[in-house]
Amino acid sequence: xxxxxxxxxxxxxxxxxxxxxxxxxxxxxxxxxxxxxxxxxxxxxxxxxxxxxxxxxxxxxxxxxxxxxxxxxxxxxxxxxxxxxxxxxxxxxxxxxxxxxxxxxxxxxxxxxxxxxxxxxxxxxxxxxxxxxxxxxxxxxxxxxxxxxxxxxxxxxxxxxxxxxxxxxxxxxxxxxxxxxxxxxxxxxxxxxxxxxxxxxxxxxxxxxxxxxxxxxxxxxxxxxxxxxxxxxxxxxxxxxxxxxxxxxxxxxxxxxxxxxxxxxxxxxxxxxxxxxxxxxxxxxxxxxxxxxxxxxxxxxxxxxxxxxxxxxxxxxxxxxxxxxxxxxxxxxxxxxxxxxxxxxxxxxxxxxxxxxxxxxxxxxxxxxxxxxxxxx
Numbered sequence: 001x002x003x004x005x006x007x008x009x010x011x012x013x014x015x016x017x018x019x020x021x022x023x024x025x026x027x028x029x030x031x032x033x034x035x036x037x038x039x040x041x042x043x044x045x046x047x048x049x050x051x052x053x054x055x056x057x058x059x060x061x062x063x064x065x066x067x068x069x070x071x072x073x074x075x076x077x078x079x080x081x082x083x084x085x086x087x088x089x090x091x092x093x094x095x096x097x098x099x100x101x102x103x104x105x106x107x108x109x110x111x112x113x114x115x116x117x118x119x120x121x122x123x124x125x126x127x128x129x130x131x132x133x134x135x136x137x138x139x140x141x142x143x144x145x146x147x148x149x150x151x152x153x154x155x156x157x158x159x160x161x162x163x164x165x166x167x168x169x170x171x172x173x174x175x176x177x178x179x180x181x182x183x184x185x186x187x188x189x190x191x192x193x194x195x196x197x198x199x200x201x202x203x204x205x206x207x208x209x210x211x212x213x214x215x216x217x218x219x220x221x222x223x224x225x226x227x228x229x230x231x232x233x234x235x236x237x238x239x240x241x242x243x244x245x246x247x248x249x250x251x252x253x254x255x256x257x258x259x260x261x262x263x264x265x266x267x268x269x270x271x272x273x274x275x276x277x278x279x280x281x282x283x284x285x286x287x288x289x290x291x292x293x294x295x296x297x298x299x300x301x302x303x304x305x306x307x308x309x310x311x312x313x314x315x316x317x318x319x320x321x322x323x324x325x326x327x328x329x330x331x332x333x334x335x336x337x338x339x340x341x342x343x344x345x346x347x348x349x350x351x352x353x354x355x356x357x358x359x360x361x362x363x364x365x366x367x368x369x370x371x372x373x374x375x376x377x
Contacts, residue, residue, distance in 0.1 A: 001015055001018075001019060001029060001030070001031040001032070001080075001081050001082075001083065002031075002032045002033075002068070002080060002081070002082045002083065002087050002091040003015050003031070003032070003033050003082070003083035003084050003087050004033075004034060004056055004083075004084045004085075004086040004087035004091075010108070010162075010274070010276060010277045010278075011083055011084050011108055012033075012037065012039070012040035012043070013277050014083065014106075014108070014138075014162055014277070015031060015033075015040070015044075015083055016040065016043045016044060016047065017163075017164070017165070017349055017352075017353075018352070018353060018356060019031060019044065019047065019049050020047045020049075021349060021350075021353040022353060022356075022357060023357070026357075027079075027360075029049055029050065030049075030050045030051075030052060030071075030075065030077075031044050031049055031050070031051050031052070032051075032052045032053075032054055032068060032071070033051065033052075033053060033054070033056075034053065034054065034055070034056040035053040035054065035055050035056075037053075041053055052071060054067055054068065056086075056087075064090070065090045065093065065094050068090075068091070068094040068098075069094045069097050069098045072094060072095065072098035072100055073098050073099075077098070077100050078100070078101055078102060078364065079100070079101070079102040079104065079360055079363070079364065080095045080100045080102070080103055080104070081104040081105075081106065081356075081360075082095075082103070082104070082105045082106070083106050083108065084106075084107065084108055085107050085108070085109075085112065085121070088105050088107055088125075088128070089124060089128065091105075092105060092128045092131050092132060093128075093131075095131065096131045101364075101367045102133050102360070102363045102364060102367055103131060103132050103133050103134075104132075104133060104134050104135075104136060104359065104360070104363070105128075105132050105134070105135050105136070106135075106136045106137075106138065107125075107135070107137070107142075107274075108138060108274040109138075109142060109272060109273065109274035109295060110137075110142045110145055110146060111272035111295070113199065113200065122149055122151055125146070125151045125152070126150065126151050126152075129151060129152040129153075129156065132152065132156060133156065133363050133366075134156055134157070134158065134359055134363060135152050135156060135157040135158075136157075136158055136159075136160050136356070136359065137157060137158070137159045137160075138159070138160065138161060138162050138274045138275040138296060139159065139161065139274060139275045139295055139296030139299050140159045140299060141295055141296065141298065141299065142274070142295060142296070143157050143158070143159045158359065160352060160355045160356060160359070161275055161296075161299070161346070161347055161351075161352065162274075162275045162277060162280060162347070162352060163280075163347050163348050163349040163350070163351050163352030163353070164277065164280045164281060164284055164343065164347065164348070164349055165348075165349045166284045166340070166343055166344050166348065168257055168284070169257045169260060169281060169284040169285045170257070170261075171261070171285060171286045171340070173258070173261050175258075175261050175262035178255070178258040178259060178261060178262050179262050181255075182223065182248060182250055182259070182262075183248055183250070184221050184223075184248065184262070186219060186221050186246070187219075188217070188219030188220055188221060189217075189219070189220050189221070189264040189265070189326050190220075190221045190222075190223060190262055190263045190264050190265075191210070191213070191220055191221070191222050191223070191263070191264065191265045191266075191267060191322055191326075192222070192223035192224075192225060192259065192260075192263040192265075192266055192267065193206050193223070193224050193225070193226075193266075193267050193268065193269070194223075194225040194226060194256060194259065194266070194278045194281075195225075195226050195268070195276075195278050196226050196227070196228040197224065197226050197227060197228030197229070197230045197231050197234060198228045198229055198230060199230065199271070200270055200271055200272060200273075201226075201228075201268070201269070201270050201271075202269035202270050202271050202292070202312065202313070203224055203230055203234055203269070204230065204233070204234065204237060205269040205313060205314070205315045205318060206222070206224070206267055206269050206315075206318065207234060207237050207238055207241060207243065207247075208241070208315035208318075208319075209267075209269075209315040209316070209318040209319035209322065210222045210241070210243055210246075210247065210319075211241040211242070211243060212315065212316065212319035213319050213322055213323055213326075214242075214243065214246065216323060217323065217326060218246075220246065220326065221246050221247075221248065222243065222246060222247045222248070223248050223250070223259070223263065224247070224248070224249050225250055225251075225252075225253050225256075225259060226251070226252055227251055227252045231249065234249070235249065256278075256281055257281070257285065260281060260282060260285035260287060261285065263282075263285075263287055264287070264325075264326065264332065265287070265288055265289075265290060265322055265325050265326065265332065266278070266279070266282035266287050266288070266289050266290070267289075267290045267291070267318065267322060268289065268290070268291040268292065268297065269291075269292055269310075269312070269315075269318055270291070270292055270294060270297070270312070271292070271294065271312050271313065272294050272295055272312075273292075273294055273295045273296050273297050274295060274296055275295075275296035275299070275300065276291075276296065276297065276300070279291060279297065279300045279301065280300065280343060280347055282339070283300070283306060283307075283336075283339035283340060283342060283343045283347075284339075284340055284343045285336075285340070286333075286336035286337055286339060286340040287336045287339070288306070288307045288308075288325050288332045288333075288335035288336045288339065289301050289306065289307035289308075289339065290307060290308050290309075290310065290318065290321045290322050290325065291307065291308075291309060291310075292309070292310055292311065292312040293309040293310065293311060293312070294312055297309065300347070302338070302342070305335065305338050306335050306336075306338050306339035306342055307335055307339065308321040308324065308325065
């Protein structure tokens with residue numbers, strides 16, 4: 001497994017849950033990730049997985065690439081599974097140089113932050129498709145975009161949705177201690193965004209929506225759980241909007257299941273996504289979700305059934321959707337219950353791992369058949 005993720009986020013969660021669940025008697029797994037991602041490294045080591053930290057820095061990875069090539073050759077790796085767009089570039093080049101028989105790639109999303117380079121990114125993906133045996137998209141919409149853009153053939157791509165262990169998110173637990181730890185003093189409803197405080201996640205749109213909601217419901221507490229480059233800007237804007245008294249920024253937390261238990265509505269105002277784990281976690285916690293109608297969010301949230309979808313970059317629509325759920329508690333609870341049932345049925349960890357395992361096994365069999373055919377000629 002190779003991933004580029006300088007700090008802990010959904011990519012790390014995906015890889016950790018995958019390697020912990022793959023059959024130990026079938027695979028000997030090594031994970032390569034940036035030295036800066038201390039939290040993911042610790043999680044992997046606690047799971048008993050071999051980790052090789054490398055000084056990966058975006059696309060400036062000549063030394064890291066050479067070290068990866070040596071590792072792949074020394075360990076005689078049969079399958080390399082690369083996670084994330086940046087890792088997808090240099091990781092596949094390293095796999096090609098090292099002659100790894102099976103190359104699997106999960107980009108997580110097909111959007112990039114700097115939109116002016118989207119065409120260049122597509123060109124790079126087209127070039128590297130020739131050394132990719134299977135591209136796993138975490139949502140069907142992105143897979144169809146890759147095909148329509150001529151990046152990869154339908155035969156070399158498949159969709160495998162992210163999955164989680166629903167038992168890790170119990171419902172009906174005591175929430176008093178968690179509320180006290182978070183500093184929530186109000187008895188009113190709690191609206192939360194959980195994730196990196198970055199442009200992609202759209203936290204500033206939630207701030208604008210929170211100001212509108214507070215004009216109607218002054219009893220609402222807003223939580224923004226996570227860290228990121230926008231934190232200072234969020235704090236300044238919250239002060240300007242008069243939200244300082246009902247907005248909490250507890251930073252990065254490891255007790256997400258406990259936090260979910262004391263939240264009434266989970267919000268994800270992202271501008272783009274792959275298949276966000278925070279939505280899966282909210283659904284597993286039987287919480288209704290208000291999310292933007294982008295990428296994989298459209299495949300997780302059933303509008304009007306398990307939550308509500310709104311246009312991206314629209315704080316007014318976001319505020320109206322949150323108020324709809326806050327003002328109709330019975331409907332919100334029903335949506336949360338339906339959401340948990342959907343995760344159990346269609347987005348379980350066992351389902352995800354089983355499908356990834358099947359991809360590995362089929363590709364290995366194909367390579368073995370090709371090897372035998374070549375030896376007979």
